[in-house]
Amino acid sequence: MNTNNRFGCLTPLAIVSALVTLIVIAGSLLFTGSGLFTAGSLNAKRGDSALGGVFSHADIGNECSRCHPGIFSGKTMDLMCLECHTDVAAQKSDPASLHGALLKDGLTCRSCHPDHRGPNAPTTQMDMAIFPHNSTGFSLASHNAKAFTCADCHGADISTFASSTCADCHRKENAVFMQAHSIEYGDTCLACHDGVESLGKKFNHASTNFDLAGKHAELRCAECHNGARARADFKTATGACAACHQKDDPHNGQFGTECGSCHSPKAWKPATFDHNLAA
Structure with a gap:
């Protein structure tokens, strides 16, 4: 029985390969920062006022935890978004608002607002079939x-x-x-x-x-x-009642054409009848 190499995987070739891999990773981190592991650059368009202490997503490009919660944090990415975008958080409880109408249908922030697509890429991209434009x-x-x-x-x-x-x-x-x-x-x-x-x-x-x-x-x-x-x-x-209602006048014109004498614009009934008209 050959006992010269008790750990068969630790061959000279495997050790050299591992060292080369570590050197490549270290070199990439040295020259690109966290670029080796990023999903892409964040949008750099600056807002008029700060949200969550920053003016653009690019300002927190190296703080992944600002948007991506930990596995055991109990939070979702949507909740992380709302911590900064408090105006949208307020809309969530109002189904008549734009975001209230969208979020009630189970959409997430990322359904309409993708990122990591570059500093100048738009952060709003929606499916017209699901967007409730009436809310605007x-x-x-x-x-x-x-x-x-x-x-x-x-x-x-x-x-x-x-x-x-x-x-x-x-x-x-x-x-x-x-x-x-x-x-x-x-x-x-x-x-x-x-x-x-x-x-x-x-x-x-x-x-x-x-x-x-x-x-x-x-x-x-x-x-x-x-x-x-x-x-x-x-x-x-014309604003004359008879212009529209003469054709469906149940009185056949015997009470004149001033419908407002008895009826209100709210409904035909109740009506105030002037008996002098029937005298």
Whole structure:
């Protein structure tokens, strides 16, 4: 029985290989710092104010534990994110907020905010199919005819938006109309348009002679302003009750056309009947 090498794995070749490996690792650490083990450089875009004592993720590039919890810490990466991003933490409990709507569906911070992709890489990258754009105050319901990405409207910085983007895109569809529309209404598109329908819901109707109260507030703009494309078209709509309700008047006109004499905008009933009308 050969007992010259009781530890068969510790051959001269194995020892030399191990030493070479250690030298390579040590040399890499010496010249690249922790680069040998990093997943990639962190985003270096600086915020306007410090979060968690830093202005960018790159500021904590060598402090892995700031974002990656220990195995036995009982924390998740999402909880680590929220320790700095306290504004997002506050939104979590509000399902009507942007992050509240996203996080309630089981998404994590990394679902939309990847990192370790370089100092200039965007930190927001979302799947449009799951992003609740309604939470921003503008629906994409009327913008589903063509495929597009976030960058098509927001550019490289997903947190900003310029109304001129709307005009630039819609001029490609109808330059003549957009020129007239911009002159008539200006380029603050979001003041009137909400993305659900072409006319939107944000216009302050109380500034006209017909306030949208009660049931009238539930109507779509096009139900009264069908085909309107300019300010003059909108002004042609009459506020007379009979203009809309004559066709379904159960009184067949015998009580006149001033519905407001008995009915309120909230509902047909209860009604205050003036018996003098039946005299």
